[in-house]
Amino acid sequence: MVSLKVGDRRVLERHEFPSLFRALEAKGYRVVGPTVRDGAIVYDYLSGVDDLPIGWTDRQGGGMYRLERRSDQALFGYTVGPFSWKKFLYLPRERLWTANRSGDSFVVTPEPTDGPPLAFFGMRACELAGVAIQDRVFMGGPAPDPGYSARRRRVLRIAVQCGQAGATCFCTSMGTGPGVHAGGADIILTELIDHHRHHFLLEVGTPEGAEVLEDVPLLPPAPDDTSRAQALLAATAASMGRTMQTEGIHDLLMKNLEHPRWEVVARRCLSCTNCTMVCPTCFCSNQEEVPNLAVDTVERWRRWDSCFNLGLTEMHGQAVRKSGLSRYRQWLTHKLATWQDQFGTSGCVGCGRCITWCPVGIDLTEEVAAIRAAPAVAATSEAKK
Amino acid sequence: MATEAHPPLGDHPLGAASPVHHPYAPRPFVVRANIQETPDTYTLKLDPRTPGDRLSFKGGQFNMVYVFGVGECAISISGDPAHPEELTHTVRAVGKVTNALAALKPGATVGIRGPYGKGWPLDSARGRDVVVVAGGLGLPPLRPTLYELFRRRAEFGRIEIVYGARTPKDLVFAEEVRDWLTRREMRIQTTVDAAGRDWYGDVGVVTTRLPDSRFDAPKTTAFVCGPEIMMKLTAQALAQRGVPTDEIWISMERNMKCALGFCGHCQYGPSFVCRDGPVLSYRALAPLLAVKEV
Amino acid sequence: MTETVNEAIADRVQHHPFFAGMDPTLVCAMAAKAEVRKYGAGEMLAREGRPSEEFFLVLDGKVALEIGGADRLVITVETIGRGEILGWSWLVPPYHWRFDARATKPTEVIAVNAATARYALAAHPALAYQFLMKLLPVVGERLENTRVQLLDIHGH
Numbered sequence: 001m002v003s004l005k006v007g008d009r010r011v012l013e014r015h016e017f018p019s020l021f022r023a024l025e026a027k028g029y030r031v032v033g034p035t036v037r038d039g040a041i042v043y044d045y046l047s048g049v050d051d052l053p054i055g056w057t058d059r060q061g062g063g064m065y066r067l068e069r070r071s072d073q074a075l076f077g078y079t080v081g082p083f084s085w086k087k088f089l090y091l092p093r094e095r096l097w098t099a100n101r102s103g104d105s106f107v108v109t110p111e112p113t114d115g116p117p118l119a120f121f122g123m124r125a126c127e128l129a130g131v132a133i134q135d136r137v138f139m140g141g142p143a144p145d146p147g148y149s150a151r152r153r154r155v156l157r158i159a160v161q162c163g164q165a166g167a168t169c170f171c172t173s174m175g176t177g178p179g180v181h182a183g184g185a186d187i188i189l190t191e192l193i194d195h196h197r198h199h200f201l202l203e204v205g206t207p208e209g210a211e212v213l214e215d216v217p218l219l220p221p222a223p224d225d226t227s228r229a230q231a232l233l234a235a236t237a238a239s240m241g242r243t244m245q246t247e248g249i250h251d252l253l254m255k256n257l258e259h260p261r262w263e264v265v266a267r268r269c270l271s272c273t274n275c276t277m278v279c280p281t282c283f284c285s286n287q288e289e290v291p292n293l294a295v296d297t298v299e300r301w302r303r304w305d306s307c308f309n310l311g312l313t314e315m316h317g318q319a320v321r322k323s324g325l326s327r328y329r330q331w332l333t334h335k336l337a338t339w340q341d342q343f344g345t346s347g348c349v350g351c352g353r354c355i356t357w358c359p360v361g362i363d364l365t366e367e368v369a370a371i372r373a374a375p376a377v378a379a380t381s382e383a384k385k
Numbered sequence: 386m387a388t389e390a391h392p393p394l395g396d397h398p399l400g401a402a403s404p405v406h407h408p409y410a411p412r413p414f415v416v417r418a419n420i421q422e423t424p425d426t427y428t429l430k431l432d433p434r435t436p437g438d439r440l441s442f443k444g445g446q447f448n449m450v451y452v453f454g455v456g457e458c459a460i461s462i463s464g465d466p467a468h469p470e471e472l473t474h475t476v477r478a479v480g481k482v483t484n485a486l487a488a489l490k491p492g493a494t495v496g497i498r499g500p501y502g503k504g505w506p507l508d509s510a511r512g513r514d515v516v517v518v519a520g521g522l523g524l525p526p527l528r529p530t531l532y533e534l535f536r537r538r539a540e541f542g543r544i545e546i547v548y549g550a551r552t553p554k555d556l557v558f559a560e561e562v563r564d565w566l567t568r569r570e571m572r573i574q575t576t577v578d579a580a581g582r583d584w585y586g587d588v589g590v591v592t593t594r595l596p597d598s599r600f601d602a603p604k605t606t607a608f609v610c611g612p613e614i615m616m617k618l619t620a621q622a623l624a625q626r627g628v629p630t631d632e633i634w635i636s637m638e639r640n641m642k643c644a645l646g647f648c649g650h651c652q653y654g655p656s657f658v659c660r661d662g663p664v665l666s667y668r669a670l671a672p673l674l675a676v677k678e679v
Numbered sequence: 680m681t682e683t684v685n686e687a688i689a690d691r692v693q694h695h696p697f698f699a700g701m702d703p704t705l706v707c708a709m710a711a712k713a714e715v716r717k718y719g720a721g722e723m724l725a726r727e728g729r730p731s732e733e734f735f736l737v738l739d740g741k742v743a744l745e746i747g748g749a750d751r752l753v754i755t756v757e758t759i760g761r762g763e764i765l766g767w768s769w770l771v772p773p774y775h776w777r778f779d780a781r782a783t784k785p786t787e788v789i790a791v792n793a794a795t796a797r798y799a800l801a802a803h804p805a806l807a808y809q810f811l812m813k814l815l816p817v818v819g820e821r822l823e824n825t826r827v828q829l830l831d832i833h834g835h
Contacts (some may be wrong), residue, residue, distance in 0.1 A: 105494040108410040143408040159526035284649035295454040341655035521833035552831035588758045612832035
């Protein structure tokens, strides 16, 4: 049993890949990863290597997603699907507590937050950035969310560096990829596949990652493995489907709240909330009081909401953001501008899901470019007063 | 009468059942009194069921007030910060939860989460004249700070208060306001939007009282609370008079669900009103206030 | 009216906040026929529909502007106090008051004769412009305030 250190590089052969699964299960992890279902590559619980989208790739565009067969048997030869890892950490529906009547009073029992450790298998650089952003939202404040915190602490991150960029990808513009920086995940994989060989370059990211790899048969890397991986990443970075200029973007948007472009995009937007559901960082939620018939027991549930929903800003019987325009503007300005004021980073990781899954193909990179091209007030990097 | 299923009242099993630090769990408070202020406004005086749940707060802060089986809503604390043993909330009955609250009798239980938010920055007004403008239900969130202001009178310059309501019968804390009218250490003016012949005071929007108010504008701090339009117009009038815009504070209101900065409902530009507000600087807000549907 | 009484009134008009800074020639001409008057609480200064033969500069007290009556309850929509001007319908035909004006407490005013004031304005057009530019903002602000009252911001 070789003891691995953080930063160590090894090689895992394709035929040994199942042993990585077995090692995870032996350590008590439930593996969550990509699988083909309903015509898309989604994230779900995996029972083995065969559940992976072997030989599949995706073709994406504005409002378009198709699965296609590859000419090889790559395990991770696609980019991102409709799901992000968000649904396992920030649950779409979560019971927060149960309360029971007790005389004239009531007793609240918070929902237990224990559960099995999860191994997120196949995280992309943009997705790691997305999780880090949500970590700041749910755990960075004075009152960390108990459910998110507990689940997050139990997650093992197994990253896969992208060997190709999608037509809606722009992680390079957002500074979130395609490479996973050292320590950004517990284990970092790069799939190297050609006619001769199919293997994975593996980097140990953290002591937890090292522990999992104890019993996995690993080989030393070949002399050109690292350079091949680097070349792959460079090629990925050079073939992004979209770009977004981010310089001065905060003031560009916040000083153009009445720009005519908002009307243009508002005519197209259906307020369907797809973008907020597929986005790895969107976090709006609603709370519901669910009593039983006798109203002696109530449950408090939290579920995903969206700033595109009218009810989000309802006050005194009507919505503050009534028009579709105001709601689209809220989403975009929050994602790209005010998120920076709140959390110190952009809210966007450049994964392109919102472009792909918008039924009318609204492209936020295009919207930003349009405002930048003809701003009412020029973008400035001056600090706001 | 206590049974196994129903522990005796006042014997709240805090322990494992309801850890105080769980951010989403309301703590039970019992209604001691429900006082009707106006046809649709009620003041609830609450005692914690567990003495350790007594909360200390700053004027301008709010709680999420919960009615079992109905829901929660954000309500400003309207009592005296120097007496945290009694929690006071003034509620206008307009929706599901507030109507339920308005109907509560002494002995009933409500749930409290809080206090949340940033309150009125009274300390920053030391040595300055203080102008307080309240519109309608804008007075309850200001009352705790007014109590403190009166108690620490010597630390401040002139105190000018303007309180406007819809009609004379909508003036809350009417008796207390009448008492304040007699006091010499500060000046309070009241006005209403419309009145009948039995009203001998002023009629007109709150800004009409400002020309009569005496304060040294550049050395003044202002606290303004009420409907958004009223706050906007009042802040503009104060700024026009020379009060520095970063010395004008307003209390924003938005739909709140979690009050913890997680649910995203209460966002106003970069601010989470529940956490960065509800009291916010007019200077910071002015560009957003000028735009519709932010 | 003797010259001394005229001067005293003109002086008080000149010092009233509404006329502050205005040309003394115009002030004298406008206030050529003016008098100080006291009203008790409840007394009417003006009645809706009656000819507006004068306007008022409030020195002290409070005047309620009322509308309604007949089949509706009378409501006060505005109160005018010290330092303010009351009445502008004397400037434009048909020169009728648009509301009732009632003192809600003992009130002291300078009542200025409207016809004299109109002649004075006509005789000094440049100075008249000055006067109108003072009056228009007051009327505009009251209109804006009334609109806010119409919004019923405290209602639900």
